[in-house]
Amino acid sequence: METRPGILLVNLGSPDSTSVADVRKYLDEFLMDERVIDIPAFARWLLIKGIILNTRPRKSAEAYKAVWLPEGSPLIHISRQLAEHVQLRTEAPVALGMRYGNPSIASALAELRKHPIDGIRMVPLYPHYAMSSYETVVLKAQAELQKMGWQIPLKVLPPFYKEPQYIAALCSSMQPYLDQAYDKIIFSYHGIPERHVQKTDPGGQHCLKVEDCCNQANETRNYCYRHQVFETTKAVVAQLQIPEDKYMVTFQSRLGRTPWLQPFTDVVLQDLPKQGVKKVLVVCPSFVSDCLETLEEIAMRGKEDFEAAGGEELVAIPCMNTHSDWIKTLADWIHDAERFAPPVKGEKVLSMASA
16 A cells, blocks of 8 residues: 655644633643743642632633634634645645644544554644744654654654745735735734743853844854744745834733743734824734634734724734645645654754754
8 A cells, every 4th residue: 555644733722612621721731831831840830730720711711712613712623624725735644733732643643643654744833933832842742652652754844934935825815904004014923931032042142142133143043933033024024015114023922920022012002002003903923823812812802902092993914824825835845855854852853943
């Protein structure tokens, strides 16, 4: 029987339902990941089990209820649609897994194991490298394969933050929204703690230490999240010819009181009307599929905050989701074996990030 590679698409994940119990279970798995909250194990246990899981699940459940679809979680539903569209463009079996929640990476691997495949090509659905997204997915897939005792070659697609096809697909999905009048377009990326950026700096003397560090030639740019989101933005504004004074980069979804990347999206949205900015577009390029962070945090709460501060209109540009150019891009990539590389063994997978 002819063999071919199996395709594993991986995204973040979502609770099984909007019940407080399911949200608590999901947050427990998510926040207990040492690459999400990277503090000593006992301190993380006290923070998550003793404080956050006693307060946050109910509030988060209400947020999920605001965006829940008849089919369930928006992220899961859209990701499944994406996998189905990709499957139509390849003879290789395609499986979808989530880093947290269901369908799990383990279940996706079990599905692929039913087929006569000779290797796995994994696509973490994150354009940018971060220890709390890309890295944890790669290491989780390795751990699940080891647990299964399945010795099959695993190759991974590097972060694609400035790949021409990705930039073109992102621009194509954004273009219809740029035809309307707007004062500013906000590129809102998922935030991470500053220490996560600094941990990817081998020498510890460059990231957030050198003025304009992300634009200085340095080995850290190969795996620096902050540098990579700036590169995505530069490529998009160049292709769409967005004037310098018409856009800005912000960071959303911070958690806790430690320093996170700034400026903060929610603060900016409340300040812009005071500067005469009345109509804004918000795009979230760190997400390829709409989810709680785009649908509730930006399109609902962000819109309310902006208008309450005196803004007239906030339009949230949808993620690429199942845009035809994005589906074609993914299909082209999975057919190109040279794009995939074996993950590096050990605690870090920094060298997996594209230069």
